[in-house]
Amino acid sequence: MSQPTISPKFRRADPTAVRPRVRRRAFALALVLAGSGVVLAEVAAFAPTLTNTAAAPGVAPEGMVWIPGGEFSMGADVACEGMCEQPGTTRDALPIHRVFVDAFWMDATEVTNEQYEKFVTATGYVSVAERKPTQAEFPTAPPENLIAGSIVFTPTPGPVPLTQARWWSYVAGACWKHPTGPDSQLGKAAKAPVVHIAFEDAEAYAKWAGKRLPTEAEWEFAARGGSAGRIFAWGDELKPGGKFQANIYQGRFPVEAGDIGEDGFKGIAPVGQYPPNGYGLHDVAGNVWEWCSDWYRADSYARSAAAAGVSRNPKGPQSSLDPDEPGTQKRVQRGGSFLCTDQYCNRYILGTRGKGEIRSSSNHVGFRCVKTAP
Ligand SMILES: [Ca+2]
Numbered sequence: 001m002s003q004p005t006i007s008p009k010f011r012r013a014d015p016t017a018v019r020p021r022v023r024r025r026a027f028a029l030a031l032v033l034a035g036s037g038v039v040l041a042e043v044a045a046f047a048p049t050l051t052n053t054a055a056a057p058g059v060a061p062e063g064m065v066w067i068p069g070g071e072f073s074m075g076a077d078v079a080c081e082g083m084c085e086q087p088g089t090t091r092d093a094l095p096i097h098r099v100f101v102d103a104f105w106m107d108a109t110e111v112t113n114e115q116y117e118k119f120v121t122a123t124g125y126v127s128v129a130e131r132k133p134t135q136a137e138f139p140t141a142p143p144e145n146l147i148a149g150s151i152v153f154t155p156t157p158g159p160v161p162l163t164q165a166r167w168w169s170y171v172a173g174a175c176w177k178h179p180t181g182p183d184s185q186l187g188k189a190a191k192a193p194v195v196h197i198a199f200e201d202a203e204a205y206a207k208w209a210g211k212r213l214p215t216e217a218e219w220e221f222a223a224r225g226g227s228a229g230r231i232f233a234w235g236d237e238l239k240p241g242g243k244f245q246a247n248i249y250q251g252r253f254p255v256e257a258g259d260i261g262e263d264g265f266k267g268i269a270p271v272g273q274y275p276p277n278g279y280g281l282h283d284v285a286g287n288v289w290e291w292c293s294d295w296y297r298a299d300s301y302a303r304s305a306a307a308a309g310v311s312r313n314p315k316g317p318q319s320s321l322d323p324d325e326p327g328t329q330k331r332v333q334r335g336g337s338f339l340c341t342d343q344y345c346n347r348y349i350l351g352t353r354g355k356g357e358i359r360s361s362s363n364h365v366g367f368r369c370v371k372t373a374p
């Protein structure tokens with residue numbers, strides 16, 4: 001048990017980034033990566049994706065699609081204004097650097113409640129959010145705080161400063177079966193992505209299913225769908241032809257009745273409601289964040305780029321370091337969620353990175369799995 005200093009009330013790190021205006025960085029720029037000690041004279045631009053040519057080895061496992069692998073440019077180079085640079089949409093997603101990944105199978109959609117329930121029925125698995133935190137794990141927490149639960153998005157009565165994330169509540173009894181608390185029902189949401197999944201829950205499911213979590217590089221290669229340098233998984237326009245391509249957030253954030261659902265969904269959506277990307281993957285942007293197997297470090301890309309050459313099948317750094325919360329152990333999360341909005345956090349932008357404390361869960365984090373090709 002790993003988080004002795006953090007009250008279970010505050011296990012989850014807040015999502016980050018504020019008020020972006022998306023535009024592409026047109027020129028190389030001088031960049032000092034805080035904390036890394038690495039100073040780069042310029043940021044490399046995107047280069048074409050070199051897709052492996054080997055065909056899929058036989059029929060895809062149920063619900064999975066073939067990701068051919070290859071060499072690609074990893075990272076994000078959109079620029080933004082205002083509060084966006086604290087901590088910045090792309091600050092940890094630079095520099096753009098070349099990476100090679102082998103082929104693999106990937107779940108076409110996020111893991112659903114229905115799928116997760118099969119796992120629980122077969123194994124009796126109890127998720128982190130369902131376990132009562134112990135005094136041994138949280139020696140400084142008042143006993144009354146040691147209650148099983150998870151973090152739930154709680155809209156505010158009115159507008160609030162976006163510099164403090166006041167829209168998260170620790171809700172006793174919230175878990176995958178009860179996404180917004182004990183009074184909520186699983187039944188209606190069989191095809192919705194499972195949420196309130198801590199890292200070890202996702203790993204346990206993957207192991208049971210004979211799969212694993214994607215590395216961050218695999219996830220991004222797959223999300224790019226064979227293209228290179230796009231701002232979004234579907235192109236460079238947020239709403240091509242006026243149509244949303246992902247379940248994100250429209251309306252005033254994060255107020256009550258603020259989520260107006262112009263994209264077809266207020267809150268979470270069932271999986272697969274939007275067109276798939278070039279590899280047949282649904283919802284690689286929006287809906288729920290997806291765990292990756294890599295430890296999160298803000299300077300991972302600077303370290304990869306400093307190593308020179310093409311990084312082959314990278315598995316991420318050996319340990320976690322988020323300068324915003326140096327004491328916490330975080331893994332990478334990707335894709336953004338139904339709460340992402342350009343007013344606050346626009347990590348539906350392809351190549352941007354998220355992170356989560358490994359034993360924390362919330363109602364906008366889920367996962368999908370991959371399987372190594374034979
Ligand atoms: Ca929406």
Ligand SMILES: [Cu+2]
Pocket residue numbers: 015336337339340341345346347348
């Ligand atoms: Cu976001």
